[in-house]
Amino acid sequence: MFVDKARIFVKSGKGGDGAVSFRREKYVPAGGPDGGDGGRGGDIVFEVDEGLRTLMDFRYKKKYIAESGENGKGKKMHGRDGEDLILKVPPGTIVRDEKTNLIIADLTKHGDRAVIAKGGRGGRGNTHFATPTRQAPNFAESGGHAEERWVILELKLLADVGLVGFPNVGKSTILSIVTSAKPKIANYHFTTITPNLGVVEINHKSFVLADIPGLIEGAHEGIGLGLEFLRHVERTKLLIHVVDISGTEGRDPMEDFHRINEELKHYDEKLSQKYQVIAANKIDLLESEETLRKFQTVMKEKGYEVFPISAAANKGLRELMAFVANKLDEIEETPIYEEAETFQYYAPEENENHKIIVRRENDYYVIEGKPIEKLINSTNFQDMDSLRYFQNFLRKRGIVDELKELGIQDGDTVKMYDFEFEYYD
Missing domain, CATH: 2.70.210.12 (GTP1/OBG domain)
Structure with missing residues (x-):
């Protein structure tokens, strides 16, 4: 969240x-x-x-x-x-x-x-x-x-797009580059233990991207961080499946891809049916271009789009994110809110616009409040009828009574913002 x-x-x-x-x-x-x-x-x-x-x-x-x-x-x-x-x-x-x-x-x-x-x-x-x-x-x-x-x-926000893949394949690095999020990044497994989220803005569109904790085998049984991982994946509309195409850690990208999809399938059949786009990361570390070509050929035969990228060198990420942003428009909208919580509400109508404050300040009396401002702006002080209306307002609103309770005497000064007058009962 x-x-x-x-x-x-x-x-x-x-x-x-x-x-x-x-x-x-x-x-x-x-x-x-x-x-x-x-x-x-x-x-x-x-x-x-x-x-x-x-x-x-x-x-x-x-x-x-x-x-x-x-x-x-x-x-x-x-x-x-x-x-x-x-x-x-x-x-x-x-x-x-x-x-x-x-x-x-x-x-x-x-x-x-x-x-x-x-x-x-x-x-x-x-x-x-x-x-x-x-x-x-x-x-x-x-x-x-x-x-x-x-x-x-x-x-x-609930993430629109989830970054999935084994630990240390570059998910956090991708998130840090394409959003303003600042996830912890290091060269060891399980760096990310809770989902990090950020907002991707591209081509006048935006979506929420989640770097979800790395998955291990047995996740659907609650091993490691599995259940927490899978709960967040449930809410996404699209998955970016990140694989380490370089195999620098002795991993096979094809095998990793299938093992993670098996975990998704075991947890919930619907998860394995979510639209996936593959990010073949660490192309800058590839020893042979043939590895990438073979991987692309196999995945495209299975119906997957493959984007060769290097998160560390910021290569290919813009094309990947632009594709994802357009794809989200094609996927049926799902609610991104949860059930309403219990809140203490505040009604804007119950504000101080109707309050009138009457107080004594040194040798004079002060009357303030929005209704008083409005009264002054409405009064023509050169017109006797308007002055009577002004006086009646003060009496009907109980302001004269409040002044008497504060001890006002004939001849005392009353201030209403920039307007002053001497009080006589």
Whole structure:
């Protein structure tokens, strides 16, 4: 199992502001308010695409911002809604809030969707604030705030391709060259005791490659590392069968190939039926080209593609990986996620966007919070009706009562971001 990770910033669209407008038609000299509402901001949505296998795309682009809603206009014309930004992820992706470290979404099946950052609501135009006693409201509501957060994307990868072969045939070296993985490499048997995985990126395609522990005879009976090896092989779609074509350790490549396939067959008949491509490694150590030609002839008669390579000299690996990437597209897709685990979820709606903080700081009182920012942006402080709306908001939300509990007196200073006023009950 290998966890592919990416850290990205997401921000939804801000809601459009409501418009302050009045009818000014030729035969309606004192027309009423006709300011339209602002449009809704776009959401950030994650959606599962079963055609993706890795989080490769999110390593290059780190910031994703949805479109904001359009401001309202006169003649009761509403602003256009911002377009949702849909981000495609592979099956098995977990979205984690970086700040809380809690799970926002566990996306497992094709088409699964989750809204990670909700767009701001459009602000209401001044038509909504007209009353029998306030017939010409000279203020409107600003658009709702955008939600923003850093999220961690985690994908539990199951290998698409497995490197199989006897110990010390060069599997770890192949993995280290074609991916960014750093497996332990040495010239002795059983160097690899657990699967190493890496992501191969070639020709705008990507797949997960596993260097699986070397196999010995009797693996299907649990000897050595056999069962662990075979469990990982089960999950792959295609096998790269690596053989030491040079025979430098006194091994016969043909015999090794058949013995490993026998072990696969004994464990599960389906494993021996997986598509295999043969990597004839260590061609740089060959004493006779005839050995390679004979091996290729026999294997091609059996229907196997043979790629002569030298992992140590990085020869032939690009051609091999390009062939494998294309072949994977032809093999029927299998789910690469496991059953969902038990997670503690975090709902993005339960954030601090609706909190208002009232506190005393030295000789003045501070009121903060997203609703307060929105209130200030919506208030026309030169208009008496707008000021009354401002005061009523503070009373209805219990802010005045909180200030009294903190001991505020007439004439004390209240700060709301860049706006200050003296308090009088």
